[in-house]
Amino acid sequence: MAATCCNFTQPSSAFSKLHDHIQLQRYFTKCQQRSTCSVVKVFFHRRYGGRLEVEQYQHVLCARGVELSPSVIGDSGDETEEDISKETLIWRAIKLPIYSVALIPLTVGSAAAYLQTGIFSARCYFVLLASSVLVITWLNLSNDVYDFDTGVDKNKKESVVNLVGSRKGTFIAAYLCLALGFVGLAWTAVAEKNIRSMLFLVCAIICGYIYQCPPFRLSYQGLGEPLCFAAFGPFATSAFYLLHGSASVMNRVPLSGTVLSASILVGLTTSLILFCSHFHQVEGDKEVGKMSPLVRLGTEKGAEVVKGAVLMLYALLAAFGLSKALPLTCIFLCALTLPMGNLVVRFVEENHKDKNKIFMAKYFCVRLHALFGVALALGLVLARKTTFTPWPILS
Secondary structure, three states, rough: OOOOEOOOOOOHHHHHHHHHHHHHHHHHHHHHOOOOOOOEEEEEEEEEEOOEEEEEEEEEEEEOOOOHHHHHOOOOOHHHHHOOHHHOOOOOOOOOOHHHHHHHHHHHHHHHHHHHHOOHHHHHHHHHHHHHHHHHHHHHHHHHHHHHHHHHOOOOOOHHHHHHHHHHHHHHHHHHHHHHHHHHHHHHHHOOOHHHHHHHHHHHHHHHHHHHOOOHHHHHHOOOHHHHHHHHHHHHHHHHHHHHHOHHHHHOOEEEEHHHHHHHHEEEEEEEEHOOOOHHHHHHHHOOOOOOOOHHHHHHHHHHHHHHHHHHHHHHHHHOOOOOOOOOHHHHHHOHHHHHHHHHHHHHHHOOOHHHHOHHHHHHHHHHHHHHHHHHHHHHHOOOOOOOOOEEEEO
């Protein structure tokens, strides 16, 4: 008698499940005559949600009268990680969804500038977007390089250094991206005659450097989230606000309470991504002395922090709306993202102890970050057609 144990790592449609079941039954028809007990693993690769996932079906074939061994099933989890496809590892290494952290500060800053001046420059927007993507690429690649040096990524198969097999090549590529990105940002600042904005961007890049690069490596002291908040929130969002629009207008208009309020919300959602990205690597961080907040708190208290951060996000949104720092259009549209915020909280609470599932927490946070940021930017643009006036004007 053959027994089948199926572990679905991602949800699929009824038709897809039926198709896979038929394939498995055909396989067992050929194998059910075996007299010895064996473990057979079949991997189906499928596109799901824009990401190549691996669905593993573990089949335990036993001779008639032999019971299924719990230890056989229990040992399968370790091998799953070893058998992840190269395509999946490459997808994880690219971290494409994470690049929303380049898009959202720019989009919100541009929308705030449009609210203030009624000016939008597509050329400026796309030059800044390309430059920001290059800077984020530097952050990702250099992070892999320095984590490789400290041993954090020694067992991380999706590390770029481990995939390409060259620490030096990854290092050179990282700083080449930084140089090109910085040139793009500096060129835009000079073209717009707004050097003050460049000071904000330099501060943002410095935050990224001291976060992960020697001799600072402040992320190892648990300061990554505050640095992330400052870099992508007040510094980057305010810089893009100053850069985007007419230089003659923006140079005369200091930062408003509206763009500062919006930048705080952007910084909070970005920091949440970083915080949740460490849930599945707490043990590895602890081994090399990387004292991230989750290493200090543990995953259970970390789940409570995530819940508190999401509650704070929407509480601040309401406070900024009541104080008229943000227009009502922003409050209404951002409130529509509440289900996504609730999903982040529930997912972390239910899976914070499961390494295989909690890996996805950062991607749920990326979705919240993107949806909330787009809603915030759209609210600022729509407020241009109302009587809303940004307050107060800060010198």
